[in-house]
Amino acid sequence: MKIGFTTSFPIEVVFAAGHTPIDMNNIFVTGNAAGFVEQAEFDGYPRNICSWIKGMYSVALSSEMDAVIGVVEGDCSNTHSLMSTLVDQNIEVISFSFPYNKDRNKLAAEIEKLEQYFNVKHSDVLEIKAQLDKIRKKLIYLDELTFKENKVTGLENHLWLVNSSDFNGDPEDFEKRLDKFILEAKCRKPMKTNYRFGFLGVPPIITDLYDFFLENNVNIVFNEIQRQFSMPYLENDIIDQYLRYTYPYSIFDRLKDIQEEIKRRKLDAVISYSQSFCHRQIDNILIKKYVDIPVLTIEGDQPGLLDARTKLRIESFLDMLKY
Ligand code: SF4
Numbered sequence: 001m002k003i004g005f006t007t008s009f010p011i012e013v014v015f016a017a018g019h020t021p022i023d024m025n026n027i028f029v030t031g032n033a034a035g036f037v038e039q040a041e042f043d044g045y046p047r048n049i050c051s052w053i054k055g056m057y058s059v060a061l062s063s064e065m066d067a068v069i070g071v072v073e074g075d076c077s078n079t080h081s082l083m084s085t086l087v088d089q090n091i092e093v094i095s096f097s098f099p100y101n102k103d104r105n106k107l108a109a110e111i112e113k114l115e116q117y118f119n120v121k122h123s124d125v126l127e128i129k130a131q132l133d134k135i136r137k138k139l140i141y142l143d144e145l146t147f148k149e150n151k152v153t154g155l156e157n158h159l160w161l162v163n164s165s166d167f168n169g170d171p172e173d174f175e176k177r178l179d180k181f182i183l184e185a186k187c188r189k190p191m192k193t194n195y196r197f198g199f200l201g202v203p204p205i206i207t208d209l210y211d212f213f214l215e216n217n218v219n220i221v222f223n224e225i226q227r228q229f230s231m232p233y234l235e236n237d238i239i240d241q242y243l244r245y246t247y248p249y250s251i252f253d254r255l256k257d258i259q260e261e262i263k264r265r266k267l268d269a270v271i272s273y274s275q276s277f278c279h280r281q282i283d284n285i286l287i288k289k290y291v292d293i294p295v296l297t298i299e300g301d302q303p304g305l306l307d308a309r310t311k312l313r314i315e316s317f318l319d320m321l322k323y
Contacts, residue, residue: 006056021169053076098249133231147222150190154210193214197269201271
């Protein structure tokens with residue numbers, strides 16, 4: 001069965017049940033994204049709702065998902081209404097919640113509920129976790145090739161990490177391609193760029209953002225949320241793994257990780273990316289308050305290329321860094 005989902009959750013359970021988890025965000029952004037948004041608006045989704053929600057709605061309808069797992073706590077309040085419109089279209093929906101206060105027992109109960117739904121044993125889930133952790137370990141190495149050795153571009157880093165949310169539905173194939181990529185990247189000469197940036201926030205809907213930075217001699221050596229999707233802490237216990245995952249919890253959990261990585265990766269500045277009409281724009285207040293290196297805020301709305309205004313703002317920011 002094809003099981004779509006709205007944001008990272010314990011995919012180990014779905015794999016253990018022999019089904020294919022599919023991150024609908026990845027299908028949206030790598031497919032006909034503008035068309036998906038248009039389709040949702042045609043069905044009545046308002047103009048001033050985030051494009052990702054509209055994209056996921058259209059993806060769920062057009063990709064013949066057998067069911068959709070909606071993360072209804074710890075991600076996006078729009079997901080509640082998205083789920084209702086999917087139910088109305090006869091799509092089976094399953095909810096998953098990350099408890100706001102990081103309550104261990106509540107998270108354990110959520111995972112257990114998912115295991116019961118898919119009728120899988122916890123021991124099978126842990127076996128899958130061990131297999132996925134083997135791949136996650138290689139992604140940590142890929143990340144090190146990015147920030148320690150300057151051999152991987154920000155875009156490549158972004159793509160590998162963001163796709164680890166579902167391993168493209170086929171972990172074995174993902175691992176084979178990853179091995180090949182690492183082998184090739186290891187032999188590259190280190191890149192020389194003027195600046196090392198971090199990218200904070202949800203993955204961008206803008207398609208040429210990384211290329212534009214690289215053209216301007218900036219490599220992005222930290223993709224904050226994409227790295228979180230890759231579950232980089234390799235905790236033994238699956239509950240600990242999803243408790244350390246910062247994205248669903250408070251901005252203060254994210255800030256702790258961001259501050260550590262700014263130091264570890266010796267970043268010159270960070271981009272704080274947010275999506276139009278997203279509640280996470282409010283978090284930007286605290287990011288600007290507590291991040292003590294220069295912060296450039298970029299907002300994305302519709303899928304597509306960087307607009308001229310944002311390019312100018314990036315260039316002005318880079319000029320400012322020179323002085
Ligand atoms: S970008 Fe923000 S509003 Fe859009 S789906 Fe993600 S959390 Fe929700």
